[in-house]
Amino acid sequence: MGFDQFVTDRLDRLLRYATAITCDKHLAQDIVQNVLLRAQSKWDRIGAMDAPYLYVKRMVTNDYLSWRHRKAAREIAVERGELARHVPSMADPADAHAEREAMRARIAVLPRKQRAALVLRFYEDCSDTEIAQVLGCTESTVRSQLSRALQTLRAHEIARSATLGVHS
Amino acid sequence: MNDLIRQAIAAExxxxxxxRTVLAELHKRKKRRKPLGLIVGVATLTAAAAAAAVIIPTAIKKTDAAPAAPPPPASPQNVLLIGIDDNNNTDxxxxxxxxxxxxxxxxxxxRDIQIGNDRINALFREDPKKLTTAVERLTATKVDHYAAIKMAEFGRIAEVVGxxxxxxxxxxxxxETEAFFPSGRQTLTGDQALAxxxxxxxxxxxxxxxxxxxxxxxxxxxxxxxxSNALPLAREISTTIKVDAGWDVLEFAQRFQGPVKILTATLPVSDPAVVTNGAGLVADPEQAKQFVEYQFAGKARPQDGCVR
Structure with missing residues (x-):
């Protein structure tokens, strides 16, 4: 597959993925742009792979998880944390939209790697093996990252329901 | 809860x-990056075609004999690429x-084509001008420039590109070298490439x-x-490549707008069997002219098969 064709086919999906893991569309745009420029210069090799998309996704993920974006990620997390504190009090628990927004805010404050694993599982529908490839870790690490993320989200969910006096 | 997670991530x-914003930005940045990358890349590719242009103009050793005045920019240029051994014989x-x-x-x-009393491979050492003139006469095609590189460099060049x-x-x-080449596809580097x-x-x-x-x-x-490997490659060969003094290599490299496609062919000569018995090969000027004309017009078919 040629580079231009790859971009045509996958750019939107890559942007969605990057936005989901970074929780910041501008950071996501920067990362995707930089990664694609880098990918283009070695497209001979990437284009010949079985799964170029998986490889590029790995580049995007590594870029985000690298030290370069640690500060940006922390700022986003703080901002979203503020938001998360306000959402429950404003929300009507019966409102599906509010529920979703509350979950979004909670996902945004997860550690970066846990969130990446979560997005790969629940948005990109990746297997443990694929997630391990993208994150560059073992499958057992993938499983522990996912279970820790789910545990945190569940704890929040229970706390929130309790605060609002809802039985879930 | 999993459905809620799905919905939340999808919303994010x-x-x-x-x-489209990203596409436009990519396009812009690609263009901005182009000059250096392309000059480096193309100049090196040119070198790949047996040794031509190198970017870093200061590093280029210019020799005195320029075969001809440069043609106007952007017109096609005919370049004689010369691979020489350690004694300046043409390989x-x-x-x-x-x-x-x-x-x-x-x-x-x-290299065994007979030109007057000499073999064509002896001319460069005598005088680069003699070689370019001989090629011009033989093919009735103008030699705009030449570039010479030591064949020994190719071992390292192969290493640089992996x-x-x-x-x-x-x-x-x-x-002679004890080098062994198995049949089929193989990746050559260093001394093996040289052999x-x-x-x-x-x-x-x-x-x-x-x-x-x-x-x-x-x-x-x-x-x-x-x-990414063009620059190291250019550095590698820039110390030994020689081009004619009248050649603006940077200007030359700028003509290229994309990937370089190479088509190769061999000039037809008299019965190749005589190559081993000491006599020079005869190239018929009329046939040579037609062949070069045909090939330079890009009419030849690509050869990508296996070699002996």
Whole structure:
């Protein structure tokens, strides 16, 4: 597959993925742009792979998880944390939209790697093996990252329901 | 809860910026990056075609004899690429037309062609001008510029690009260098690459097979050149390459707008069998002119098969 064709086919999906893991569309745009420029210069090799998309996704993920974006990620997390504190009090628990927004805010404050694993599982529908490839870790690490993320989200969910006096 | 997670992530992803914005930005940045990358990349590719242009103009050793005044910019240029051994004997001679569109159409000239009392491979050492004049007479085609590089450099060049893939028809062993080439596709680097380019004995058609090897190697090398290895590669060869004094290499490199495609062929000569018995090869000027004309017009078919 040629580079231009790859971009045509996958750019939107890559942007969605990057936005989901970074929780910041501008950071996501920067990362995707930089990664694609880098990918283009070695497209001979990437284009010949079985799964170029998986490889590029790995580049995007590594870029985000690298030290370069640690500060940006922390700022986003703080901002979203503020938001998360306000959402429950404003929300009507019966409102599906509010529920979703509350979950979004909670996902945004997860550690970066846990969130990446979560997005790969629940948005990109990746297997443990694929997630391990993208994150560059073992499958057992993938499983522990996912279970820790789910545990945190569940704890929040229970706390929130309790605060609002809802039985879930 | 899993459904809620799915919905939440999907909502987050939905926030992405418009991909058209990113496309426009990519396009802009690609353009901005182009000059250096392309000059480096193309200049190195040119070198790959047996040694031509190198970017870093200060590093280029200019020799005195310029064969001709440079033609107007952006017109095709005919460059004689000369691979020389450590004693300045010509090992490989490639006459190539660099088109305005970035295409390269190359004709290998067998080094044993007889020119007057000399073999063509002795002329460069005597005087580069003698060689360019002889090629012009033989092919009735103007030589705009020449570039010479030591064949010994190609071992290191292959190393810099991480090996060059070639395909060998049948396993051969070079008795001089002890190098062994199994049949099939293989990646050559360092001394092995050098041995591949130098071996003549033990090949059915001697220098003709070697010329084919040179062509296969150049095609394989061109395929391995990327923006990231172009600069190290250029540095590698810039100290030993020689071009004629009248050649503005930077201007030359700028003509290229995209990837370089190389087509190779070998100039037809009299019965190749005589190559081993000491007599020079005869190239018919009329036939040579037509062949070069045909090849330079880009009409030849690509050769990407296996070599001996």
């Amino acid at each position: 992803a939905e926030e992405r910026v418009d991909s 490989a001679l490639v006459f190539a037309r660099f088109g305005g569109d970035g295409s390269v159409n190359a004709v290998s000239l067998p 090996g060059v893939e070639v395909c060998v028809v049948a396993a051969t062993k070079d008795l 591949f380019l130098r071996q003549r004995k033990g090949l059915e058609m001697g220098d003709f097979d070697r010329v084919k090897r040179h062509q296969a190697f150049l095609t394989g090398l061109a395929a391995k050149i990327t923006k």
